[in-house]
Amino acid sequence: MPRVVVLAGINGAGKTTASQDLLTRVLEIPTFVNADAIARGLNGLNPEAEAFRAGRIMLQQMDRLAEQRESFAFETTLAARTYASWLGDLRIAGYEVYLFYYWLESPELAIGRVASRVKSGGHFVPDDTIRQRYSRSVRNFFELYRQHADVWEVNENSFGDKRLIGCGFANDYLEVVDPDRWAAFERSQNHG
Template sequence: MPNLYVIAGCNGAGKTTTSYTVLPEMLNCKEFVNADEIARGLSPFQPEKVSFQAGRIMLNRIKELLKAKSDFGFETTLATRSYASLLADAKKKGYSVTLIYFWLESVDLAKARVKSRVEKGGHNIPPSVIERRYKRGLNNFFTIYMEIVDSWMIYDNSNAEPTLVAVGSAPLDITVLNTELWSKIAGRR
């Protein structure tokens, strides 16, 4: 059975950084589709100018991988419901779909991390977009994506080391490992 890993969380949550370790080393998944990395490959000095084109390339690559029944992962903020049908389709094609969500304790921390990334030469996201995606992504995780995927896990990635907060599987079988953090996360949506 092929595996699809969705690496999710707000901007600045550490999705890309973590993916480079978790996917190849822990999950033995060698294919990672990332629109930001594609944009950087198309236009290293102004990746924001090719973000739409990078998004199209990403979706085409995902379609190719699904057709080939390859293991792969991709990252998203989950700020829209656009991946819901794609994940449902992947499951129909026999994929096991796992969602790994990286949560940050505040939108201010997300903004600070993006600012730090920009200072190191990374891509910028406007503060208003970070705010919108922070709230929508978390809400969509709870109201849309938890029910679609086969299994999920949510980490608090606010500190140097991520803390596994809860794990679950469809239909809404939840094991909470840190009640205090789970209450905080569920209360922020």
């Protein structure tokens, strides 16, 4: 059965870093479709200028992989509704959907991480964009995306050591591993 793995969370939450070990060694996913990497390939000096085109290419690659029934992974902030019905369609078509959400306790922490990433040559995301995406991302996890995942987990990555705080299967099962941090995660959908 083919699998799609969604690495989700706000900018700076550690999605790309987490993908390296998780996808290759743990889940053995052969293809990671990453809009940031595509943008760097299009324009290594100014990848932000290619963000829109890279996003289109990413969607085309994912559609092609799904048509070929290949297993693959991608990352997203979940701030948009873009993938929700598509993931539901993939499940109906026989895909197993895994959703790994990486949460930070505040948009300010995300902004600081992105600023550090930029100093190391990473791509920039405006502070206002991060603030706008923050609560919407968490809200969309609860309202749209969780129900389309066969397996999901939420990891807090605020302190540099990823910690599982909750996991489950679609909307049918929920195990809260860290009740205090899970409650903070739930509250963050109303941040700002």
